[in-house]
Amino acid sequence: MSVIRATVVLLVKIFAADLWLTLTALATVGVCAVGLNLHILVPGALPYMLTGGVLAALTIGAVRGSKS
Amino acid sequence: MTNINTFAPTVGAAFLASAVEVVEAFTIVLAVSVVRGLRPALLGTGAALVVLAIAVVLFGPVLAQISLPGLRLAIGILLLVFGLGWLRKAILRAGGALALHDEAATFAAETAALRQTPTLTDRAADGVAALAAFKAVLLEGTEVVFIVLALGARPGLLLPAAVGAGAACILVLAIGVVVRKPLSRIPENTLKFVVGALLTGFGVFWCCEGLGAPWVGGDLAIPALVALFLLTGLALSAWVRSRRAPVSV
Numbered sequence: 001m002s003v004i005r006a007t008v009v010l011l012v013k014i015f016a017a018d019l020w021l022t023l024t025a026l027a028t029v030g031v032c033a034v035g036l037n038l039h040i041l042v043p044g045a046l047p048y049m050l051t052g053g054v055l056a057a058l059t060i061g062a063v064r065g066s067k068s
Numbered sequence: 069m070t071n072i073n074t075f076a077p078t079v080g081a082a083f084l085a086s087a088v089e090v091v092e093a094f095t096i097v098l099a100v101s102v103v104r105g106l107r108p109a110l111l112g113t114g115a116a117l118v119v120l121a122i123a124v125v126l127f128g129p130v131l132a133q134i135s136l137p138g139l140r141l142a143i144g145i146l147l148l149v150f151g152l153g154w155l156r157k158a159i160l161r162a163g164g165a166l167a168l169h170d171e172a173a174t175f176a177a178e179t180a181a182l183r184q185t186p187t188l189t190d191r192a193a194d195g196v197a198a199l200a201a202f203k204a205v206l207l208e209g210t211e212v213v214f215i216v217l218a219l220g221a222r223p224g225l226l227l228p229a230a231v232g233a234g235a236a237c238i239l240v241l242a243i244g245v246v247v248r249k250p251l252s253r254i255p256e257n258t259l260k261f262v263v264g265a266l267l268t269g270f271g272v273f274w275c276c277e278g279l280g281a282p283w284v285g286g287d288l289a290i291p292a293l294v295a296l297f298l299l300t301g302l303a304l305s306a307w308v309r310s311r312r313a314p315v316s317v
Contacts, residue, residue: 046281
């Protein structure tokens with residue numbers, strides 16, 4: 001039982017250790033996918049948009065973590 | 069197509085990520101073998117490896133059923149979430165905002181916990197010790213399995229990823245057997261920093277590929293992305309350190 005609990009805790013820890021960071025990363029990918037499908041975003045711009053979004057998420061995650 | 073631009077980071081990421089996890093699992097297995105002997109340590113470790121092998125056999129073919137763009141996007145998101153988590157934690161540890169992982173302290177705590185079973189019979193105490201080894205190897209191994217399956221999801225990369233992970237296991241265990249002490253001198257946070265940058269770089273690359281967007285320079289974008297995340301991480305850790313440094317009056 002303790003092994004199962006520890007495994008569940010590990011999986012939660014992997015994806016929700018910083019829930020905000022995980023959600024921001026997912027939202028960045030989601031926004032890029034929607035923008036591409038709606039032709040608001042050209043495919044050539046996607047790598048730059050996604051990289052920029054992920055860098056922003058990482059920066060905000062580090063800033064938030066440094067305050068806690 | 070698999071070339072050196074994807075092959076080398078894949079092997080490197082699998083090797084370094086596995087080395088970090090094996091160091092952590094080794095500390096607990098060593099504590100078990102010191103307190104209760106080699107038998108429960110090997111029993112727990114062996115049982116966990118069997119469970120992990122079953123997980124790979126069960127989940128490996130599931131990945132093969134997903135369409136290639138969908139698979140790339142799913143794996144990209146998985147690596148992105150994994151990598152960002154590792155990188156953020158490594159930044160905060162390097163900047164002094166989080167305590168560094170201390171293998172010697174973990175070993176001391178685990179050894180003390182295993183010795184606090186005076187009311188148990190020898191057999192029951194061996195069972196508790198084997199369970200501790202099982203749990204440690206299973207938990208650390210789960211992360212290794214995730215990373216190897218994710219890195220190896222691209223055609224032709226599963227074998228290099230598995231070889232990288234296997235080499236790390238053998239190397240760390242060989243060092244551990246020779247020194248017979250917790251491997252606290254291995255720079256875990258530096259390894260986590262590099263692995264975080266590698267996984268995040270792969271994650272961004274595969275998310276774009278999964279969404280059908282081309283990269284300028286093709287696979288060459290992977291080392292460029294890894295370098296970008298590494299440099300950003302270093303800059304952020306320096307910033308965190310400067311914020312926490314005492315101000316002299």
